[in-house]
Amino acid sequence: MAEPEFRAGFGCLVGRPNAGKSTLTNALVGEKVAITSDKPQTTRRAIRGIVNRPGAQLVLVDTPGLHRPRTLLGERLNDLVAETWSDVDVIGLCVPANEPIGPGDRFIVRALQGVRATKLAIVTKTDLADRQTVAQQLLAVSALADFAEVVPVSAVSGEQVELVAELMIGQLPPSPMLYPDDVATDEPTRVRIAEFVREAALEGVRDELPHSIAVLVEEMTEETTRGGEPLTRIYADLYIERPSQKAIVIGRGGERLRRVGAAARTQIEQLLGTKVFLDLHIRVAKEWQRDPKQLRKLGF
Numbered sequence: 001m002a003e004p005e006f007r008a009g010f011g012c013l014v015g016r017p018n019a020g021k022s023t024l025t026n027a028l029v030g031e032k033v034a035i036t037s038d039k040p041q042t043t044r045r046a047i048r049g050i051v052n053r054p055g056a057q058l059v060l061v062d063t064p065g066l067h068r069p070r071t072l073l074g075e076r077l078n079d080l081v082a083e084t085w086s087d088v089d090v091i092g093l094c095v096p097a098n099e100p101i102g103p104g105d106r107f108i109v110r111a112l113q114g115v116r117a118t119k120l121a122i123v124t125k126t127d128l129a130d131r132q133t134v135a136q137q138l139l140a141v142s143a144l145a146d147f148a149e150v151v152p153v154s155a156v157s158g159e160q161v162e163l164v165a166e167l168m169i170g171q172l173p174p175s176p177m178l179y180p181d182d183v184a185t186d187e188p189t190r191v192r193i194a195e196f197v198r199e200a201a202l203e204g205v206r207d208e209l210p211h212s213i214a215v216l217v218e219e220m221t222e223e224t225t226r227g228g229e230p231l232t233r234i235y236a237d238l239y240i241e242r243p244s245q246k247a248i249v250i251g252r253g254g255e256r257l258r259r260v261g262a263a264a265r266t267q268i269e270q271l272l273g274t275k276v277f278l279d280l281h282i283r284v285a286k287e288w289q290r291d292p293k294q295l296r297k298l299g300f
Helices: 021-029 072-085 103-112 131-142 161-169 189-202 243-250 252-272 292-297
Strands: 007-014 047-053 056-062 090-096 118-124 149-152 214-224 230-240 275-284
Touching: 007 021, 007 072, 021 047, 021 056, 021 090, 021 118, 021 161, 047 161, 056 161, 072 292, 090 103, 090 131, 090 161, 118 131, 118 161, 131 149, 149 161, 189 214, 189 230, 189 252, 230 243, 230 252, 243 252, 243 275, 252 275
Parallel strands: 007 056, 007 090, 090 118, 118 149, 230 275
Antiparallel strands: 047 056, 214 230
16 A cells, blocks of 8 residues: 655644734644743744644744734734745634634734635634633634634643644645754744743733834853853843833843843753853834834844
């Protein structure tokens, strides 16, 4: 009997901000490739997570949440989403189980109408809703459009994560492997480190501040300690838009910034497999979200 053909291709999770896309991406990949936060627009770039299964490889592109933009950064993020949609084989629309369908969800469904990729609907965060609420949400989501499949999932508990992987892989064309099977993401290490710092900085800040935070790794050096252990020194700049935001990020007596450094360092050490010395500096880049030159510098 002939071996089934290997399948490989691109998939994409879309949805309004904070719909559970990044958490589901991490669950499908099996390791943390996208940062997560309850702050809207946490994801700012198209992050590729590579989902390897027997006989198949799904390159899953986690995109920023589609939203009505108020800044040049917002416009660029929306352009990135639309560009990603045009290049994938399968799209999973993520709608949280615990929130009513709103204008943002309908806006995305309308935007998807002209896209050729197969569309699945994924009702996320089922661990935060009772069974009846999940059932009602599945019906409501089914009524939005003609989806190939509608499936509930909890990335936190792992329930139905494998089914989502199977359904997305089922839409991929026959193809050789696109990445080595031991690769989880093609994100550069410096970018992943900057994102870990930003994730830690987003924890507990006021609502107006998250959009203003960007992180750039300026320098990374490797050395050996006197005890013969490898040590990575990382110098990173944390950008904000106004001098008044500096005190919020630093905290009383520098306490918040120390917490940010400690939380980020733990994740960076897991990523690099070495001890890490992390040096964070706060920089003010006035209205960087609206400034094309600053956006270029910060990688947008």
